[in-house]
Amino acid sequence: MNTVLTTRNISKSFGSGSxxxxxxxxxxxxxxxxxGEMVTIVGPSGSGKSTLMQCMSGLDAVTAGEVTIAGTDIGALDPDQAAEFRRDNIAFVFQSYNLIPAFTAFxxxxxxxxxxxxxxxxxAVTSALNSVGLGEVSDRRPGQLSGGQQQRVAIARALATSPHLLFADEPTGALDSEAGSRVLRLLRDYASEGRSVVMVTHDLEAAALGDRVLVMRDGQIHGELHSPTVTDVLDAVEHARRS
Ligand SMILES: Nc1ncnc2c1ncn2[C@@H]1O[C@H](COP(=O)(O)OP(=O)(O)OP(=O)(O)O)[C@@H](O)[C@H]1O
Ligand SMILES: [Mg+2]
Structure with a gap:
């Protein structure tokens, strides 16, 4: 298998120097x-999941350690090179959707x-919006869309750029179960088609769709499961909580 992303002993501290x-x-x-792999990350609120996603994608710098994407040490890039590298290789669905308010969904x-x-x-833009069920509202601006619709625009935006590596932080947090399942299917297929998805979720059923599930606790990977059932994920999360 081809490795697309590696982190080596990364740490991140906030507030040092201030x-x-x-x-x-x-x-x-x-x-x-x-x-071709979908990796899902679960763990309690505050355990560092979003921070890990930001560091893995190069949106935030690590304090120590190394992140390599497609053979490139992203910490060694200057800010312009890093922005260009991200644009060519990565898409990110943020926990907050980060849409441009003055622009329509399209x-x-x-x-x-x-x-x-x-x-x-x-x-392709229309087809990405249709794939998340938003064909009808593509001419609306974020302020005219519900939270769940905005979240789906953010997902369509990530899918439309077809990166090797897609990061999604709680991509179904604002969605009802039907829209949520649809998005999860899209992400699952996206990985199975030979690209990679890293997804943070609090939904253990969604997590179990991953080829691998990482259980985070207190800034560390506490456990790793391969093709688990929902019950396996639940047990691992409970175990992380107790120990
Ligand atoms: N910029 C920052 N400055 C200081 N502390 C921060 C900063 N960003 C995050 N933290 C702290 O880092 C910890 C992990 O935050 P993070 O957002 O990664 O958690 P999370 O696992 O994604 O939680 P959630 O499930 O609630 O989204 C928290 O204690 C948070 O307060
Ligand atoms: Mg988070």
Whole structure:
């Protein structure tokens, strides 16, 4: 298998240098993600899941350790190179959706496509919006959409740029069960088609769709499960909570 992402002993502390005692949020995480693999991350609120996603994707710098994506040590890139590298290799669905308020749903997706591919394929934008069930509202701006609809625009935007590596932080948090299952199916298929998905979720059924589930606790990977059932994930989360 081809490894697309590797982290070597990464740590992340906040607040060091500002006089306050630093908060150690990630404490030495080593993991890898293969091409074609869906990795899901579960763990209590505050355990460091979003921070890990930000560090793995190069959106935030690590305090120590190394992140390699497609053979490139992303910590060694200057800010311009890093932005270009992310644009060419990564898409991110944020826990907060980060849509551009003045743009319609269509234009939010189209802009991401223009930035990553240099050109806009209008049919592909429409098809990405249709795939998340938003064909009808593509001309609305985020303020005219529900939270769940905004979340689906963010997912369409990530899918439309077709990166090797897609990070999704709680992508179904604002969705009802039907829209949620649809998005999960899209992400699952996306990975099975030979790209990679790393997804944080509080939904243990969603987590069990992963080829691998990482259980985080207190800034560390507390457990790792391969193709687990929902019950396996539940047991691992309970175990992490108790120990
Ligand atoms: N910029 C920051 N400065 C200081 N502390 C931070 C910062 N960002 C995150 N933290 C702290 O790091 C810890 C982990 O936060 P993180 O957002 O990674 O958790 P999480 O596992 O994603 O939680 P949730 O499930 O609630 O989204 C928290 O204690 C948080 O307060
Ligand atoms: Mg989070």
């Amino acid at each position: 006089g306050a005692a630093p908060v150690d949020v990630l404490k030495g995480i080593s993991l890898s993600v293969q091409l 234009d939010n997706v189209a802009l991401a496509m223009r930035m990553s591919r240099g050109t806009v394929d209008r049919t």
